[in-house]
Amino acid sequence: MASAGIGRVQAIEALTRKSLWLASWMVHHANHIRPNIDGVKVGGHQASSASMAAMLSTLYFGVLRPEDRIAVKPHAAPAFHAIQYLLGRQTRQKLVDFRAFGGAQSYPSRTKDTDDVDFSTGSVGLGVAFSAFASLVQDYVRAKDWGGKDRSEGRMIALAGDAELDEGNIYECLLEGWKHGLRNCWWIIDYNRQSLDGVVREGLYDRIESVFKAFGWKVVTLKYGALQRAAFAEPGGDRLKAWIDACPNAVYSALMFRGGAAWRERLSDEIGDQGEVSALLSRRSDDELAALMANLGGHCVASLLDQFENADSEQPTVFINYTVKGWGTPLAGHKDNHAGQMTSAQIEQLREAHGIREGHEWEPFEGLEQPETLQAFLDKVPFNTKSSRRLTSPAVPTIGPQFIGTGPTSTQAAFGRILDAIAKTDSEMARRIVTTSPDVTVSTNLGAWVNRRNLFASKEMVDIFQKEAIPSTQKWRFTPEGQHLELGIAEMNLMLMLGAAGLSHSLFGERLLPIGTLYDPFISRGLDALNYACYQDARFLLVGTPSGVSLAGEGGAHQSIASPLIGMSQDGLASFEPAFADELSVIMDWAFDYMQRSGDARPDLADWPRDVTGGSVYLRLSTRTIDQVPRDAKALPINDIIRGGYWLKPPTPECDVVIAYQGVLAIEAIEAAGRIGGDRRNVAVLAVTSADRLNAGWQAAQRGHLHGDQTTVSHIENLLSEVPRGAGIVTAIDAHPATLGWLGSVLGHRTIALGVEHFGQTGTVHDLYRHFGLDAETIVAAASRSGSRRS
Known part of the structure; x- marks a missing residue:
């Protein structure tokens, strides 16, 4: 797609420059121009936004479709907000108030931002893993006989910094994706070789590549931009390429910061021969040489477009795109640039380079040629649909409490029997329930539900024990009609799966009622992801069982103490701990309704209980059998x-x-x-x-x-x-x-x-x-x- 007088690549390059300026100015304005009453540092990430400016712009202005869902690198939030502003999905005032009360958020937030955020990010690594579970949920929804099958499949995309790959939940997620046949998932790595505190170790790329290939991912590496590839084709270019490949990360970063003259001195000393290489260097001014060395693949729009448009969706793909942290700014390459900000002199240097007149800093096309043509280009961008990308799905009617009798029982056993009673019904509610558990399905009393409703797999799988006529209480049949997603022993994965399934109505237009079970003391192992799921306003029922020191024989490691306090303090999560089965029946029936509420009140201001806005629910249950109170269900104080x-x-x-x-x-x-x-x-x-x-x-x-x-x-x-x-x-x-x-x-x-x-x-x-x-x-x-x- 191109507009008259400007090509597609040139249009995206111009918008990349504009998003880079707006992101840089947004942070500068928040920290150095807007009044700061309390004197506390405002912060922002100019360098981290700069390294991803071309990738974000290429995606949003050239590649993405409305059905794609994206988790943006948290530290690239200013660039993301700038792009949304150019697309008309963010207001100027929100940019002016960046990191102020009511302004654009520090990190993209699905619930706090007003622009088009698909997945919140902020606790690094979680948005990356979340995209994989969202893809698995999309496959689950499309396997069902529901009306939403006609919707186009979206790609679940995460943009991450290379330092985010230090987060362990990413690797737990890789294993789960491999087991479930992950597809339609892209992870795009901003490989700038810098972390918060310095430059990453040599050899990281080889480790990243080998890990992803081991789990069946396609690895696409984009190291060189078009300028560099053209230079490599010149006489002596092979020696320049070999030097770049051998250059340590720290040296490359330092030279980027020092600029063209430093590049010329180092290259002349190390590979200059007064022949072909020297001629290659001498044909370029210092500025042109600096631009050549900065032209890594992650900053080259033409190269980025080519790699994205030729990617397959059936195989999960990781794009490792070489970049420079702080690209296009005076901060480029400096090891302190993560939290560092441009000085007033440096921002003026950037202003001059971009042709920004004083007083026109927020103008969408200030400093760019052919603004009308660029606006026409933006109007035709595939991603820039005028309709909301957040879908809806009607609430599923609940079927009322399922009472199971008054014999002695534990709340954990009662939970299993109540769920089994629901499974026996031919109700829409029963069809919309999806259960999941980190390898404790049987020991958390989901066995009866699974036997009746089966495990989910995209293709039918035979139960070998059943085929071989080996007696077993568990009928482990995998089928596309199944309603249980079995996970490995990783509570972070459980919480992320619940979060993705709990947003299915908004992401994929089909309502799910997710239930996740785990041992109650191990809620703490997944607490970061649980908080993340609640922050996104995902809706699910979390069942922690068994709990407390009444799990006497298992010892201290399996006996939860603090989990009720977690339930009380976690926003977006209503927690219960019933003693009797009839109480549990009432609470579960209420929970299925509460999970589906979506009132107009703001969740952060509504009076509690949030009976208008709804939320998720946590049940703390026990294995201890107790005598039930003999009472008529009709007389219960519901x-x-x-x-x-x-x-x-x-x-x-x-x-x-x-x-x-x-x-x-x-x-x-x-x-x-x-x-x-x-x-x-x-x-x-x-x-x-x-x-x-x-x-x-x-x-x-x-x-x-x-x-x-x-x-x-x-x-x-x-x-x-x-x-x-x-x-x-x-x-x-x-x-x-x-x-x-x-x-x-x-x-x-x-x-x-x-x-x-x-x-x-x-x-x-x-x-x-x-x-x-x-x-x-x-x-x-x-x-x-x-x-x-x-x-």
Whole structure:
């Protein structure tokens, strides 16, 4: 595609220069021109944006289609925002306010930015791996008999710095992609050979290439630009090429910073012969020689277009594009340029080079020739669709709570039975559920679901054990109709898969209801990716089980302590820890609806619970079997269960003490209440199903009071208002005591918080509960200290 009077390559080159200037000016303006009231460094990444300017421009202005999805290198955010501005998808004011409140974000953000961000980036490496899981989810969706099959397949693309490849989650992802037949995935490496703190080690390229080839990726290397290839064809050019190939990274970077005269001196000393090579050098001025040596493949639009347009989508492909960090700026090549910024003198030098008049710094075509022709070119760019690239999918109707009876059970076992009951239905909800687990499918009670709904694979695979007539409780049939994605033992991969599946409605126009299970203590191993998935507003149900020191025989490494606090503090994640199967049934039914909500309220400002905007849900479950409360499902306090708590035994005006428990400590709490009642002291029992929901509701009420709304009363305030002020509270949880310890602050009741603060060990549940002071006897003793002392 070209416009009259300007070729396609020339148009992209001009827009590359413009995006480079805008990105550089954006950072300079934020740090040196815009008033800085608090004096804290604003920051930005001029050099990292510069090294990727040509690649980003070639993609957005020449290669990408609307259905492609892109994760941009976080440190190239200024260049990305500049390109979106040129495409008309970002406002000038957002650029002016870069890194200010309400302005373009420091790193591309799907939820905080208003321009066209597909995948948030920021915690380096996660956006790269996320693109691979998004591709796997796209294949999953297209394998189903759903109406969205007619949509064009998009390429899932990640642009990454070479230093990002130090992140371990990238290599965990490579293995998973190999196992699942990854396709339609491009990773584009900005190989500038510099990291945050210096220049990368020699030989990195060979390691990168060998790793990707080992996992079945096609490796495309673009080292030389068109200018360099033309010079290599001249007499003596072979010696110049050999010198470039042998030049250490640090030397090349240093010479880039020093400029044309330094290049001439070094090349003349090392390969100049007063013959062909000397003639090659002498035909070029210092500026032309500097431009030649800077013309690596990652900065050459013609070369980039050629490599991208000839790439195949069936095989995952990594493009290793040689670049110079800080290309096209006075910072080029300097080892301190990552967080460094151009001085006022250097930005003026860049201004002069780009022909930018003072006061016209933000103009889209300032300093460029044929602005009308360039605008016409932009209007016809394939990626520049006028419609939203964020798709929609209608909410799936829920089918109501699935109650499984009142026999003794654990919440983990109840979860499996509830899911199996859903699997038996011929409902749209059952068809839209997709489960996944990091090699703990059976031990987290997904086995019945998988046997009924099968494992997913793009092609049918025979269950060899079944074919050989070997008895097995697991019918491991792989089929395109399957609804379980089996992962290896890597919790980061689990969270990234949940994040990708949880955005399927927006990315691919088809609603999924993802459920991921893992051992509860290992949530911490995937916490960065969990936070990342929530930051993108992905929707999923995360099930952590088994949990706590009630997993007594497994020892401290398998006994979670802090996970309820993670559930409380993680934005975008509503966490629950029910004790009984009927509570779990109610919560799961609510969760499938909550995961699909999409109200207009801003998630960062909405009052909690986020019943307008929705979010993801985390269930903390246990393997400990407990007797169920015999009660009619119709009489369940459903709203209170969802809001976080209800009275299992309500207080009376003579109440001395409240025992508030969460999860499996229901057994000890009920036993302790019985003992205290036998002592003729009035005791109430508060069943907390979600400390997270209770606390968030209370916090929202306090914010309302601060803003003048004195009528707002939270659920926990209503509950505790029934308790005499002189009564005490004993809280008990198989986790950190701070989870419930705040209850005394609500209305000022004296509180003793029981829980686990140290690593557990092996033993029986009775041994460990007595050791940690969670047994009924300790609860009774605490109640006697916290309760009122009436004569």
